[in-house]
Amino acid sequence: MTLVKEAPARPAKKRSAAPAAGRRGRRRENLVGYLFMSPWIAGFLVLTAGPMIASLYYAFTRYNLFTPPQWVGFDNFTTMFQDPRWQKSVEVTLKYVVVATPLKLLLALGVALLLAQKRRGQGLYRAAFYMPSLIGASVSVGFVWRALFSDDAIVDRTQKVFGMDVGGWIGNPDYVLYALVALSIWQFGAPMVIFLAGLKQVPQELYEAAEMDGAGPLRRFWNITLPMISPVLFFNVLLESIHAFQVFGSAYVVSNTQCGPADATLVYTCYLYQKGFKEAQMGFASAMAWTLVVAVALVTAVLFWSQKKWVHYEEAAK
């Protein structure tokens, strides 16, 4: 609006010489900024936005990579909802999200509470607990996990000491998903660091006051710590749920690229990958991808809606 207003004033160049130079400078600055960003912008357009738009189109086509895509409307979606393997993948993924996310956050919060206290070698502990998050996504860890949870490996032997003979989790369709859950929990470092930052923000006076009122540690945690870090908790719940919905690498490696045995680790993205790259049904795979986007968006929306009930921001606390 200001630009339009200033436009007629242009003939009086002398008067507005300085602001005009300023504007030019700003524009040039912006231009430099955009130029610096251009590799990223080009990358985003070519590698992210472009493929996303293309995949949205493919979701409504039958496309085997070789012959041109054929428009089929909502066929992929209807086939998908009726496909028993797709239903299985949804079931497996939900189970994973519902089990892995809370357990991981619980552990992250527990360890963060311990590490928030001042003690010697604190930095070392923090680094040690954070480490698995750094290497957790690698393929090699998947292999290590496979070795740990196989028949007659360390987990199995330990279980046998307690009289539980499972014969290894990896080959057992009833247990293998929990090996993946364990791998996810083990990588609790990232949410832990965020919890730590949140815990540091809680004013000490609150604890002192509560202590004077005779509140025990549990009560202090429940009535002070938890409400005070609820924004951080919300952030972690949101981020970890989204991550959990997208789990792929660990399932793919632990199951020898088969998402098995007996489809027990057929997480959503694993099935999507099989459909797209093994069976060359790119239309179906795209439909699956967009359904996941919508599902995650819905979950996010529900979480945002629910935060009004349990997340306390400082303004609200006042």
Next chain:
Amino acid sequence: MGTSKNVERRTILKVAGASAATIGLGATTACGGDSGSGDGTVTLRYAWWGGEPRTIAMKKAIAVFEKKNPKIKIKPEFTDYAAFWEKFQTQASGGNPPDVFQNAVGFLRKYDKRGILLDLKAQADAGNLDLENFRNGVLANGQVDAKQLGVPVGANTMALVIDLKAFKKAGVEAKMGWTWDEYFDALQTIQDKLKIAGDTGYFGIMYLYDLYLRQNGKAFFTDSDLGFTEDDLTQWWTDGYKRVKSGLVADPKKIEQVYPKSGLSAGLAASEFTWDNFSIRYEGEGESDYGLAPIPTTDGKQTGQYLGSLMLSAFSGTKHPKEAAQFISFMVHDPEVGKIMGYDRGILSTTEQYDAFQPTDAQNKGVKAYEEEVAKAGVLGKITPHPSGADVIEAAFLRIGGEVSQGKTKPADAAKALFSEAKAAFAG
């Protein structure tokens, strides 16, 4: 102000240059280079799947070729089986598959339908490719609809690989023409005497089921469909699951966990149906001695066996069809290459290479003797053409068979699921 303007201008130019360079770099990488060069040297991309020993041998063979054909350079690409086809599919859809690549019967129609495979007949007519001297008619394995889409490098048959020590200890003998009942009786004896399973899980192997169907006058595939009924498969899987429950067949949970080792070489069972050239691999993997035994039969005569083969194919869009054909011809005929490769991809398919390689170790000798025995028995039939989508169905068969063995799917439901997935695969 003046200086700052200059600086800014320079900055802008530099940034613009850098961005252009980045984009330019991306473009160059994306396009790939032309494989020809000024001095007439041609570079061919050659891709195969397989383990480390194959790669070592293959590189030696390539060196021999390059020495004898200095104007052709070979750029090797290799991965394991599953990754190979995923990568190939992506490359091929982008119009950039390797010039020459390893191929198998399950993929011929699929990639022919998509226009990827070069009909090598024209190159043979032009004298760039020699299609003579193939043993036991295996050349036909690479033919689809009167086109020569692949040239066999080796031939092999399905066999029963057995743990020789275990069979001896249990006092059971595998003999030519034995029946399925006799085979399962043998497994029972092994279980009774040695307390181990007899088989690693026969009923999830598509190629074995194909043999069983052939013994009964059917086949796994027709030209464009499945060659059996849901009831046939339900029966096959029902029997299989029963044998898992009774312990004749190894616990699938344990088999799953020793992968990539086979259940046989891991000592979980005493026998396994697989391609005969795999027995060489087991010798290195396991602690026992392994030998080849005949496929059980229904009538005491027909095993349903045929010679399968790995082959070399070329990309229909290659810029150098002549050189690609020359390379394939060399790889399948040159005696020196035969000596280097041995029976890694099955019995060498041409007489030149077959005569040049004389196996010295027990395993390779065993494979040779087995193939000769099978050929002599006159049981070898013709390979069934695999329709487009066969690769997807093979994977589904293995997966669904696994679900049955784990008790997660009832055989009838499993058979139904396979038929439904097959329908989708044929349509794809």
